[in-house]
Structure formats: C-alpha cells, structure tokens
Amino acid sequence: MIDVAALAVFIPTFFFVSITPGMCMTLAMTLGMSIGVRRTLWMMIGELLGVASVAIAAVLGVASVMLNYPNAFDILKWVGGAYLIYIGINMWRAKGKMSIDTHSPSDVSRQSLFTQGFVTAIANPKGWAFMISLLPPFISVEHALAPQLLVLVLVIMISEFICMLAYATGGKSLRLFLSRGDNIKWLNRIAGSLMVLVGIWLALG
Numbered sequence: 001m002i003d004v005a006a007l008a009v010f011i012p013t014f015f016f017v018s019i020t021p022g023m024c025m026t027l028a029m030t031l032g033m034s035i036g037v038r039r040t041l042w043m044m045i046g047e048l049l050g051v052a053s054v055a056i057a058a059v060l061g062v063a064s065v066m067l068n069y070p071n072a073f074d075i076l077k078w079v080g081g082a083y084l085i086y087i088g089i090n091m092w093r094a095k096g097k098m099s100i101d102t103h104s105p106s107d108v109s110r111q112s113l114f115t116q117g118f119v120t121a122i123a124n125p126k127g128w129a130f131m132i133s134l135l136p137p138f139i140s141v142e143h144a145l146a147p148q149l150l151v152l153v154l155v156i157m158i159s160e161f162i163c164m165l166a167y168a169t170g171g172k173s174l175r176l177f178l179s180r181g182d183n184i185k186w187l188n189r190i191a192g193s194l195m196v197l198v199g200i201w202l203a204l205g
Contacts, residue, residue, distance in 0.1 A: 032168030050121025081203025092192030
C-alpha cells in the first residue's frame with residue numbers, strides 16, 4: 001500500500017489545491033447558482049471522472065506524451081470553451097435551459113451537465129501538468145503501483161467533490177440572496193458572465 005507519511009502530506013496538499021478557485025470550481029459555483037446543487041451533481045460526476053482519468057494517465061506516462069502534441073488539447077479546449085461561452089451568453093440574456101427562472105425548474109439534461117464537467121476536467125492543460133508534477137513523487141517503487149494509485153485517486157476525487165460541493169452551495173446561497181424582485185435579471189447576468197469566463201479560461205488556458 002501507500003506510505004502513510006506520504007499520504008499525510010498528500011491529503012492537505014491536494015485539498016489546498018482543490019479549494020483554490022479554478023475552472024471546475026467556478027463552473028460548480030455558476031451551475032449551483034443557476035440550476036441548484038442537486039442538478040449540479042451531474043456535472044460533478046463528469047468532472048470527477050475526468051480528473052481521475054487525468055491522474056491515472058499522468059502516473060502511467062500518457063500525459064507526458066499528450067503534452068508533446070498540444071494540437072489535440074487545442075481542439076478540445078476550443079470546442080469546450082466555445083460551448084461554455086455559448087451557454088454563458090444565453091444565460092446572460094436569460095435564454096436557454098440554464099438561465100435562472102424563479103417559476104420553473106431547469107430541464108437541462110444530465111448528459112449535458114456530465115459532459116461539461118468531463119470536458120472541463122480533461123481539457124485543462126494545467127491540470128495535466130499539475131498531475132504530472134505532483135503525483136509521481138508520492139508513488140513509491142517499493143510498493144505495488146495499483147494500490148498506491150487507487151488510494152491517491154480516491155483522495156483526489158474526495159477532495160474535488162467536497163470543494164465543488166462547497167462552491168455549488170455558495171452559488172445557490174447567492175441565488176437565494178439575490179433572487180428577490182428584479183434581482184433575478186442581474187443574477188442571470190452574473191451567472192452568464194461567470195460561465196463565459198470559464199469558457200474563455202478553458203479555451204485560452
């Protein structure tokens with residue numbers, strides 16, 4: 001299994017990195033604001049699977065190969081970023097399935113939310129670079145790779161989930177605070193602007 005001392009260092013280190021505002025956390029807050037925490041869980045599932053895939057690929061060396069061929073990243077980043085920007089513009093204009101409506105729930109599909117989370121996670125080159133630099137030092141050659149990787153990935157997923165849940169809950173609280181009277185218009189614009197920001201961040205990151 002993994003070295004206990006190394007795990008004791010890895011857990012707070014990765015939690016600190018997770019809680020720091022980033023693309024996935026901003027997306028969680030935006031969706032929590034626009035569609036609520038429960039619906040945002042589908043995006044979180046996609047993001048967690050994406051992060052787990054990146055972590056496993058980083059340890060197995062696939063990430064270093066992909067970073068040498070950035071064209072694949074560029075295509076994924078631009079497509080994913082353009083989609084998020086499109087959604088953000090519709091939210092800003094109070095149109096589309098993700099715009100905030102105080103009278104009816106959003107009917108955005110679970111598959112769409114899942115895809116947003118997954119693409120945002122795997123299309124972030126900084127995430128790949130971070131996994132490549134962070135994970136290998138915590139892997140010991142004296143122990144079997146699979147159990148160590150399993151423990152580290154579980155820690156990563158738990159940390160990411162807790163942090164995204166906190167951000168989504170904060171977004172929902174902001175919605176409840178602002179969704180009084182005509183403030184819903186500004187809430188849509190805030191959520192839409194954040195979504196556009198995430199899209200630009202993804203495309204240019």
